[in-house]
Amino acid sequence: MLEFLEFAFMRKAILAVIVLSLGMAPVGCFLVLRRLSLAGEAMSHAAIPGIALAYALAGLSVLSMTLGGLIAGLGVALLSTLLARVTLLREDASMATLYLLALAGGIFLLSVRGTAVNLEGFLFGNVLGLSDGTLVLIGSSTTLTLLGMALILRPLVLQTVDPVFARSQSRHGWLIRSLFMILVVLNLIAGFRALGTLMAVGLMIVPATAARYWVNALTPMVVLAFVFGAGSGLLGLALSFWLDNVPSGPGIILVAGLVFLVSLAFGQNGLDLLGRLSGRRTRSTLSKKSTLGKGP
Amino acid sequence: MLSGEGLVLGYGNDAVAGGVDFSLSAGEILAVIGYNGSGKSTLVKSILGVTPLLGGRLRWSAGAPPAPIGYLGQLNEFDRRFPMRVIDLAATGGWAGLGFFQGAGRATRRAAEAALEQVGLSDAATLPLHKLSAGQLQRALFARTIVQDARLIILDEPFAAVDQSTEADLMALILDWSRQGRALMVVLHNLSAVLEHCSAALLMGRGRSVYGPTREVLTPERLVDRGYMAADQAALIAEASSAGSGKGDRRA
Numbered sequence A: 001m002l003e004f005l006e007f008a009f010m011r012k013a014i015l016a017v018i019v020l021s022l023g024m025a026p027v028g029c030f031l032v033l034r035r036l037s038l039a040g041e042a043m044s045h046a047a048i049p050g051i052a053l054a055y056a057l058a059g060l061s062v063l064s065m066t067l068g069g070l071i072a073g074l075g076v077a078l079l080s081t082l083l084a085r086v087t088l089l090r091e092d093a094s095m096a097t098l099y100l101l102a103l104a105g106g107i108f109l110l111s112v113r114g115t116a117v118n119l120e121g122f123l124f125g126n127v128l129g130l131s132d133g134t135l136v137l138i139g140s141s142t143t144l145t146l147l148g149m150a151l152i153l154r155p156l157v158l159q160t161v162d163p164v165f166a167r168s169q170s171r172h173g174w175l176i177r178s179l180f181m182i183l184v185v186l187n188l189i190a191g192f193r194a195l196g197t198l199m200a201v202g203l204m205i206v207p208a209t210a211a212r213y214w215v216n217a218l219t220p221m222v223v224l225a226f227v228f229g230a231g232s233g234l235l236g237l238a239l240s241f242w243l244d245n246v247p248s249g250p251g252i253i254l255v256a257g258l259v260f261l262v263s264l265a266f267g268q269n270g271l272d273l274l275g276r277l278s279g280r281r282t283r284s285t286l287s288k289k290s291t292l293g294k295g296p
Numbered sequence B: 001m002l003s004g005e006g007l008v009l010g011y012g013n014d015a016v017a018g019g020v021d022f023s024l025s026a027g028e029i030l031a032v033i034g035y036n037g038s039g040k041s042t043l044v045k046s047i048l049g050v051t052p053l054l055g056g057r058l059r060w061s062a063g064a065p066p067a068p069i070g071y072l073g074q075l076n077e078f079d080r081r082f083p084m085r086v087i088d089l090a091a092t093g094g095w096a097g098l099g100f101f102q103g104a105g106r107a108t109r110r111a112a113e114a115a116l117e118q119v120g121l122s123d124a125a126t127l128p129l130h131k132l133s134a135g136q137l138q139r140a141l142f143a144r145t146i147v148q149d150a151r152l153i154i155l156d157e158p159f160a161a162v163d164q165s166t167e168a169d170l171m172a173l174i175l176d177w178s179r180q181g182r183a184l185m186v187v188l189h190n191l192s193a194v195l196e197h198c199s200a201a202l203l204m205g206r207g208r209s210v211y212g213p214t215r216e217v218l219t220p221e222r223l224v225d226r227g228y229m230a231a232d233q234a235a236l237i238a239e240a241s242s243a244g245s246g247k248g249d250r251r252a
Helices: A008-033 A037-058 A062-086 A091-113 A119-124 A132-161 A163-169 A173-195 A200-212 A218-242 A248-266 A273-278 A280-292 B040-048 B086-094 B106-118 B134-148 B164-179 B191-197 B220-225 B231-242
Strands: B002-011 B014-024 B029-034 B055-060 B070-072 B152-156 B183-187 B200-205 B208-213
Touching: A008 A037, A008 A132, A008 A173, A008 A200, A008 A218, A037 A062, A037 A091, A037 A173, A037 A200, A062 A091, A062 A132, A062 A173, A119 A248, A132 A163, A132 A173, A132 B086, A163 A173, A163 B070, A173 A200, A173 A248, A200 A218, A200 A248, A218 A248, A248 A273, B002 B040, B014 B040, B014 B055, B014 B183, B014 B200, B029 B040, B029 B164, B029 B191, B040 B152, B040 B183, B040 B200, B070 B134, B086 B106, B086 B134, B106 B134, B134 B152, B134 B164, B164 B183, B164 B191, B220 B231
Parallel strands: B014 B208, B029 B183, B029 B200, B070 B152, B152 B183
Antiparallel strands: B002 B014, B002 B055, B200 B208
16 A cells, blocks of 8 residues: 555655645745735746746756746736736736736647647646656755745734734835745745646645634644645645546645545634534633623 | 924825924823824824825934834734734734844743733733734733833824723823833824823814814814814813813713
8 A cells, every 4th residue: 555655756756745835834824814825826827937938948947947937926926016006906806817817828838839748747736747856946945935934924923913013113014025925936836846836826725724723823823734734745645646547736635625624624713513512612612701701 | 202393294195284293202192183084194104104204304302213113003904813812912012122033032921921911911811813802902902012112102093992991991001101201192082081191182184283282282163173073063062161070971
């Protein structure tokens, strides 16, 4: 049953999803908490033309494809912010428009260019396609992400929970926001080879939303998101290995989806089915009310 | 602490108010009053350096703004679903002085605990934000302001969503701060609280402002003149206050 561990490509894939989850957990939690889940999805699509163009110009080079993706993804994010500022359109509308154009352009470029990259692997990820270069990319991305998040953590928290207060305390809000967006796109691009352009954002968002159902503080949420992400990665990889036709991206995200469903059903901030069944929830709410009701 | 001279407030090319003069010294509570849109929040943002002044200037007695400036603003952008406990929110008030990778240590934590005790929230210290009532949240934010330990504190409608007993407790905190020699600027709508507690007032409206001792600024004529209330309302208030205890009968 565990014979897949004997294959070098499988061991690489396992390493990749674990390291990837390590960087994606904090970034994904903030993406969810800042109500940017859909913007993250949009940016991942927006990065496609950049990657395609880099591929058309420079061939299958991890570095140039990463740069191309970063430039296109951030370009669309910045341009939609700009459009929302100077015109009547709201940011979600301008972002949706731009990313759709970018996505169409990217697929167009890939198709015209020919067959060397298969489209399915591009969209849904390909476990077999993890080169050493991709592993280095994933490792660097995670290292940069963890360092970057440590650097901007506090202003990022303030900005998210109380933006007005954050603005009163620091003039560098835009810098923090931009750094965070760069980290988002970097992680998306690092995830593309393993999970595909359609699914990469899933390993950020789904473990984070599942984790939120269980905990009420940031640190445990990030830790739990990592555990959920890495676990889904491992199981999903095994799934795509056992079932020949399942690409790794959807396999991993489906397992994450299962984790999400369980969290929704049983988490204290979800439906809390077990708690309701045993009456624990009602009692604990009542006892809290009685201690608080004392008043000052 | 600071004074404003001929301030022109607004965004871009649209001035909301001009010719705004005031001065605020340590230990003083300056009330800012005006109808919605009269420029109160713009004034606050200009002092915080968030919005640039369109004209005039701010003079800081120390040459530059103090750091940090204690600030408690309106909550329309506050995210109560953020995974954070009350004690953590209070502790964010101590983050301004920390370096990039420096952890918020025990001192901050102790300051947060002491602040929660002061606002009467010790029992709720580990509750997540989304379980708080509006009054408890405002108490928690006052605790954050205590942790900030700032020489200048600006409060923008601090009693907007709280009940009477919470307002009384928080007002007592504000008076404490003033006694400790901190300078306070408070945007308020409760005129009886202003008359009772604030030494000076800045009344804004219709593009201009009046500044001076509270009793001289908050006259019925001026309140009507600056568009804060209609003439018949002002007449009622004038009647009530001449009848004697203008404040007493507004007690809850």
